[in-house]
Amino acid sequence: MSVWRHSLLTRLLASSVLVAVCSISATAWLTSQGTSGAIREEQDQTLVTDTRINDTLLGYGATHASWDGVGQTVRDLAGKTGRRIALTTENGEPIADSSDTPLPAKPSVVVDPLRVDVTLVPGAAKDRIDPRAVGPFKLTAAERSRLRKAANLGVICARRSGQEAGVALSPSGRPSVEIPSKNASATTACASKTLDTPTATERKALRRLNHLVNRCLVGQGKYEVTLALDLSWTLSAPHPAEVPRVLDQQPVSACLAGARREQLRAYVAPAALLYLGSSAQAPSTELPSAGVARIAGTALLVLLFAVAVSVVVATRLVRPVRALTEAAQRMGQGDSSARVAVRATGEVGELSEAFNRMSEHLERMEAQRKAMVSDVSHELRTPLSNLRGWMEAAQDGVAELDPELIASLVEEILLLQHIVDDLQELALADAGKLRLHPEPVNVADLLDQIATAHRGRADSAGLTLTAHTTGDPGLLADPVRLRQAVGNLVSNAVHYTPPGGRIALRGRLADGHVLIEVADTGIGIAPEHLPHVFDRFWREEKSRNRRTGGSGLGLAIVRNLAEAHQGTVSVASAPGEGAVFTLRLPVEPDLPT
Numbered sequence: 001m002s003v004w005r006h007s008l009l010t011r012l013l014a015s016s017v018l019v020a021v022c023s024i025s026a027t028a029w030l031t032s033q034g035t036s037g038a039i040r041e042e043q044d045q046t047l048v049t050d051t052r053i054n055d056t057l058l059g060y061g062a063t064h065a066s067w068d069g070v071g072q073t074v075r076d077l078a079g080k081t082g083r084r085i086a087l088t089t090e091n092g093e094p095i096a097d098s099s100d101t102p103l104p105a106k107p108s109v110v111v112d113p114l115r116v117d118v119t120l121v122p123g124a125a126k127d128r129i130d131p132r133a134v135g136p137f138k139l140t141a142a143e144r145s146r147l148r149k150a151a152n153l154g155v156i157c158a159r160r161s162g163q164e165a166g167v168a169l170s171p172s173g174r175p176s177v178e179i180p181s182k183n184a185s186a187t188t189a190c191a192s193k194t195l196d197t198p199t200a201t202e203r204k205a206l207r208r209l210n211h212l213v214n215r216c217l218v219g220q221g222k223y224e225v226t227l228a229l230d231l232s233w234t235l236s237a238p239h240p241a242e243v244p245r246v247l248d249q250q251p252v253s254a255c256l257a258g259a260r261r262e263q264l265r266a267y268v269a270p271a272a273l274l275y276l277g278s279s280a281q282a283p284s285t286e287l288p289s290a291g292v293a294r295i296a297g298t299a300l301l302v303l304l305f306a307v308a309v310s311v312v313v314a315t316r317l318v319r320p321v322r323a324l325t326e327a328a329q330r331m332g333q334g335d336s337s338a339r340v341a342v343r344a345t346g347e348v349g350e351l352s353e354a355f356n357r358m359s360e361h362l363e364r365m366e367a368q369r370k371a372m373v374s375d376v377s378h379e380l381r382t383p384l385s386n387l388r389g390w391m392e393a394a395q396d397g398v399a400e401l402d403p404e405l406i407a408s409l410v411e412e413i414l415l416l417q418h419i420v421d422d423l424q425e426l427a428l429a430d431a432g433k434l435r436l437h438p439e440p441v442n443v444a445d446l447l448d449q450i451a452t453a454h455r456g457r458a459d460s461a462g463l464t465l466t467a468h469t470t471g472d473p474g475l476l477a478d479p480v481r482l483r484q485a486v487g488n489l490v491s492n493a494v495h496y497t498p499p500g501g502r503i504a505l506r507g508r509l510a511d512g513h514v515l516i517e518v519a520d521t522g523i524g525i526a527p528e529h530l531p532h533v534f535d536r537f538w539r540e541e542k543s544r545n546r547r548t549g550g551s552g553l554g555l556a557i558v559r560n561l562a563e564a565h566q567g568t569v570s571v572a573s574a575p576g577e578g579a580v581f582t583l584r585l586p587v588e589p590d591l592p593t
Contacts, residue, residue: 016310462499
């Protein structure tokens with residue numbers, strides 16, 4: 001059970017199921033949000049439709065003395081809006097209905113042209129009287145024709161003055177000249193006395209309205225006022241001391257609104273109750289069982305699809321992982337040739353390639369280890385055999401320990417000590433325990449010291465040894481280890497340079513690094529041997545004759561010392577043209593101490 005719980009396939013399946021569940025939940029949430037938005041939009045549309053129905057019926061009531069004949073208007077509105085519309089009197093008697101079903105429990109609004117509902121008509125006048133209710137102010141056909149001619153002349157005059165103008169009609173049928181720019185000079189020049197003078201119909205209606213307003217004001221102890229056609233008013237010759245009291249507009253506005261309702265009541269339809277509803281039975285808000293089943297089935301299909309895809313993907317992913325596991329087990333059993341066929345891409349493919357590189361590296365390391373054991377045993381066998389042979393011969397009395405023999409034995413012991421010391425240096429470097437004591441080093445002084453130390457040996461071999469430094473380069477390094485590395489390169493050059501040759505030590509600064517070169521005019525190195533020059537126990541002379549080479553560890557130590565200083569060592573050579581070994585060291589490395 002624990003194996004299944006921690007397997008990659010199980011975790012991938014669990015992740016996929018979780019993702020699918022989250023996706024379904026998110027989809028459901030988005031659907032609910034979308035539904036809520038649609039409901040809000042529908043409610044807004046319903047409010048627009050209700051306002052339109054109310055405005056149409058208000059217009060009918062404001063222009064008709066009764067609701068007789070409104071039935072066709074109600075039916076047309078119901079057909080266009082899809083709403084059920086019914087009108088009744090305030091006593092509940094039917095006026096018009098677009099359906100024969102029972103009325104809703106409550107009316108939606110009261111349709112009264114003289115008391116407009118401001119919730120459905122936000123721009124209603126302060127007196128709440130529908131502006132389409134004009135009553136006795138409605139002009140006759142002759143009056144409209146005469147005023148229209150005067151308005152047309154005003155439009156022509158304004159346009160001659162370069163003004164855009166047009167004719168606007170009020171609900172009473174009175175035309176007026178509209179000049180959008182309101183140019184004062186053009187308005188004055190094109191003013192029409194005919195348009196500014198009330199007609200006979202308007203004068204008669206205005207006198208009646210003025211009488212009703214003044215009757216209301218006098219009853220309240222106020223002075224009379226004189227109304228203009230636009231329903232503005234002025235005092236009718238008040239006493240100056242009474243002006244502040246009479247100028248209070250609230251009683252005038254109240255009396256004016258009441259007088260207008262009294263005057264218009266005979267010309268508009270009476271208040272009616274408006275019932276609004278759906279044209280058909282309202283749909284249930286509960287989701288039917290078939291819809292629930294469809295949603296559940298869709299969710300289950302999505303879940304099964306996610307699981308199927310996860311199984312396919314997980315199987316393709318687990319296959320290379322299992323191959324990696326088998327290869328790792330083979331490697332743990334000692335098979336360093338274990339490899340994995342790279343077929344996948346992405347992270348798994350990169351992991352397979354990394355495993356193969358690691359396996360190849362370990363195989364090379366194992367081969368080097370075996371070769372090193374063989375080389376060490378070979379290097380130690382010869383001096384030990386010589387020591388044992390001569391010591392046994394001296395013990396048996398066959399050979400005499402004369403000074404010459406003792407010197408030969410000491411040479412063999414020194415060779416053994418040299419090999420052991422070199423192996424210890426390499427072991428410390430491999431373990432990362434090679435201690436450095438960095439300090440500022442002057443490269444010119446360092447090369448002079450090394451040249452001085454090896455000049456005697458070079459002179460004995462018939463070689464010329466020189467040291468030259470360009471500029472005054474310096475670096476942070478362990479001077480002892482650095483002398484050891486350069487000294488190994490010089491010893492190698494002395495060994496492989498025939499008499500009469502030259503060895504040059506050169507130092508210079510390049511690109512933030514110090515370059516130390518050891519160049520010789522020796523026998524050179526073949527191109528196929530260059531990659532192995534710094535390998536341990538490698539010598540171009542396969543017979544390993546000690547007269548043609550040392551222990552084979554000197555150049556390997558040079559490479560380790562260069563890397564310990566965060567630098568590199570390289571060689572350039574050709575057969576018969578000598579060799580140039582180059583140490584490339586950073587000026588200020590971050591060296592462990």
